[in-house]
Amino acid sequence: MKNLVNVLLFLCFLPMTVLSQQSVNIVVDPNSSTNILGAVQEMTTILKKIQPTLRIQRSQSTSNDNVNIVIKTGDSFAKSNLSDSDGFVIKKIDNRTVLISGISEIGTEFGIYGYLEDVIGVCWLMPSDLWLDLPAKISTFFPSSVKIEQPFFLTRELSPLDPGKKGSKMGEWARRNKLRRRVEFHHNMNTLFQNSKNVDFIASYKGQQAMPNFSSNGNWQPNFSAKGITEYASKEIIAFFRKNPTASSYSLGINDSYRFDTRIVGLSKTKAGLTNFSDSYYKWVNNVVNNVNKEVPNKTFGLLAYLNVGDAPSFKLAKNVVPFIPFERLQWIDGQSAQSDLMMLKDWKDVSQEVGWYDYIYGLNYLVPRPYFKTLDNYIKRGAANNVRHYYAEFYPNWIDGPKGWLLTKLLWDPNIPSENLLDTWYTKAFGTRSSKSMKAFYGVWENFWTVDVKKTAWWKKRKIWLAFSDTSYLKEIPQDNYARSLSYLNDALKNAENGQYKERIQYLKEMFDFQCLNYYYVNNISNPITKNKVNKNEIENSLQKLRRYEINDVFYRSYKKAIKY
Incomplete structure (x- = not known):
C-alpha cells in the first residue's frame, strides 16, 4: 500500500x-x-x-x-x-x-x-x-x-513547381518548403488583348503587321503608342479585378518576341545592343496603372524588364509596378558579368520601388549534375543586400542536382543563413553520417566544373541572357576523370549507407548519373569502362526508360525525349 x-x-x-x-x-x-x-x-x-x-x-x-x-x-x-x-x-x-x-x-x-x-x-x-x-x-x-x-523574398518561385496544384509531388514539395508567387509578371499581352478587334494595336514589324490577328503564339508585340490602346487595356484590367476581387496582382509582361513597332525611328540601343523601346512601353505601363489605381486601388503590376525593354526608362515607374530582371546568374562566376548585373539592378532601383530577379537554374536538359552552391549563395545574399524582394527561377529540375532546389528555398526565406550549414544538414539527413562525405565530394566535382572549368570551354562563350541549355557541346569538354571520380564517390556512398532508405536515395542518384555517363560516352565515342563496348542510342533509351519508375522523373523524361538531339 x-x-x-x-x-x-x-x-x-x-x-x-x-x-x-x-x-x-x-x-x-x-x-x-x-x-x-x-x-x-x-x-x-x-x-x-x-x-x-x-x-x-x-x-x-x-x-x-x-x-x-x-x-x-x-x-x-x-x-x-x-x-x-x-x-x-x-x-x-x-x-x-x-x-x-x-x-x-x-x-x-x-x-x-x-x-x-x-x-x-x-x-x-x-x-x-x-x-x-x-x-x-x-x-x-x-x-x-x-x-x-x-520571409525576406516576397516572391519565392521555382518554375514549373506549382504549390497550389493538388496531388502533384513537386507542387507539394514546393508548398512544404514555403514557396509562393506574390506578383504576376509573365508574358501576358496575348491574354490582355485576346478580345480586341483593333488590329492597329498590333505592332508593325519591318513594314508589315507583326501578326495578322491577336495570335496566341506570342511572336508579336503591341503597338504601345496606338490610339486607344491605353484605354482598352485599362478597361480590361479593371474588369478583371472586379470579376476576381481577391486577385492582388496583374501582369503587364511583354510577349516573348523581338517584334516591336519598327515605325518608331531614332531610338537608342539598349545595353544588350537592341533597339530601345523602354520609354514607349513604360509610358504606356504608367498610364494604364494610374487609370486602374483610380478604380481598383492596392493592386500590384509585375512585368519583365526583358529584350527591347530591358533597360530602365528615363522616368520613374508607378509605385505599384514591379519589374523582374532576367539573367542567368551562374554567370556571376565571371566578375564582369556580376558587375554588369548589379549595375542593371541599380538602374532599376532608381526608377522602381520594388524589384525582382528572374533567374535560370536548369536542371532539365543538362546531361551532368549542375550544382553551384557557393555562387548561388553569393548572388542571393548580394541581391538581398540590395533589397531585391522577389525571386523567380526557371528551375525545371533534374533531381540529380541534389540539394540545389532545397538550398534555394531556405535562402529565399532567410538569406542570412550560412549555406555551408544548410548543405551539411541536407547531406546528413539525405544520406546519413557515413555516406554524406562521399556525396558531398560527388557534388564538389561538378561544382568545380560549373564554376571554374566551364569558363575555359567554347560552350561558355555562347552565353547571352541565359546559357545554351539545349546545346550539349559542353560534354566534349569535360575530362573523363570527372566521371571516374564521381562513380567512385557514389559507390563508396552506397557501400557505407547506414540503412535501406539512405541506400535507396543514393541508388536513385547513381542511376541518374549512370544515364548521364552513357550520354557522355556516346557523344565522345568512348567505350563504356564497365562493358568495354561503345554505347549506342538503344542503350541510352533503355537507361532512360528505367528512370521512369521514379515519379519525379516524368518531366525530365518528356523533356529529354523532345529536346536532346545529337
Whole structure:
C-alpha cells in the first residue's frame, strides 16, 4: 500500500509534458480553410509515422490531459510581431501548449510546416516519399525559444513547381518548403488583348503587321503608342479585378518576341545592343496603372524588364509596378558579368520601388549534375543586400542536382543563413553520417566544373541572357576523370549507407548519373569502362526508360525525349 501511495505521489508531480507524450490534442477551427485543414492532416500523418503509438485528436479547445498544438490565424501575439502575410509564430504557451499562428491563413499553414521542420525535425529534401526525412523519434513538441519568422523574398518561385496544384509531388514539395508567387509578371499581352478587334494595336514589324490577328503564339508585340490602346487595356484590367476581387496582382509582361513597332525611328540601343523601346512601353505601363489605381486601388503590376525593354526608362515607374530582371546568374562566376548585373539592378532601383530577379537554374536538359552552391549563395545574399524582394527561377529540375532546389528555398526565406550549414544538414539527413562525405565530394566535382572549368570551354562563350541549355557541346569538354571520380564517390556512398532508405536515395542518384555517363560516352565515342563496348542510342533509351519508375522523373523524361538531339 505504501509503495502504491509513493507511485501516485510521483505521478502527481511529474511534469505534464512527460505525462502527455503519448497523446496530442490539435486545436483547430473545423471551419478553417481546406489548405489549413490539409496541413493539419499532413501533421497528423507525419507524427503517426514517427510515433505509431501516439494518440492524436482534434478539438476546438485545449485539454489538461494532452499536449495541445493550437493552430490559430490572427492570434494577438502574431498580430503584434508579424507584418508579412507569409510569416508565422511558434510559441510555447505553457508546459502543455504550443501556439502556431500567422496573420493570414497562408502564414498559419506555413507555420505548420515550419513547426514540423524546426521542432519535430522533419525535412522535405526532394519531392516524393523517398525524400521525406523523418526523425527516429519525437524528442519534444515544444520550441526551445519563441520563433518569429517572416520571409525576406516576397516572391519565392521555382518554375514549373506549382504549390497550389493538388496531388502533384513537386507542387507539394514546393508548398512544404514555403514557396509562393506574390506578383504576376509573365508574358501576358496575348491574354490582355485576346478580345480586341483593333488590329492597329498590333505592332508593325519591318513594314508589315507583326501578326495578322491577336495570335496566341506570342511572336508579336503591341503597338504601345496606338490610339486607344491605353484605354482598352485599362478597361480590361479593371474588369478583371472586379470579376476576381481577391486577385492582388496583374501582369503587364511583354510577349516573348523581338517584334516591336519598327515605325518608331531614332531610338537608342539598349545595353544588350537592341533597339530601345523602354520609354514607349513604360509610358504606356504608367498610364494604364494610374487609370486602374483610380478604380481598383492596392493592386500590384509585375512585368519583365526583358529584350527591347530591358533597360530602365528615363522616368520613374508607378509605385505599384514591379519589374523582374532576367539573367542567368551562374554567370556571376565571371566578375564582369556580376558587375554588369548589379549595375542593371541599380538602374532599376532608381526608377522602381520594388524589384525582382528572374533567374535560370536548369536542371532539365543538362546531361551532368549542375550544382553551384557557393555562387548561388553569393548572388542571393548580394541581391538581398540590395533589397531585391522577389525571386523567380526557371528551375525545371533534374533531381540529380541534389540539394540545389532545397538550398534555394531556405535562402529565399532567410538569406542570412550560412549555406555551408544548410548543405551539411541536407547531406546528413539525405544520406546519413557515413555516406554524406562521399556525396558531398560527388557534388564538389561538378561544382568545380560549373564554376571554374566551364569558363575555359567554347560552350561558355555562347552565353547571352541565359546559357545554351539545349546545346550539349559542353560534354566534349569535360575530362573523363570527372566521371571516374564521381562513380567512385557514389559507390563508396552506397557501400557505407547506414540503412535501406539512405541506400535507396543514393541508388536513385547513381542511376541518374549512370544515364548521364552513357550520354557522355556516346557523344565522345568512348567505350563504356564497365562493358568495354561503345554505347549506342538503344542503350541510352533503355537507361532512360528505367528512370521512369521514379515519379519525379516524368518531366525530365518528356523533356529529354523532345529536346536532346545529337
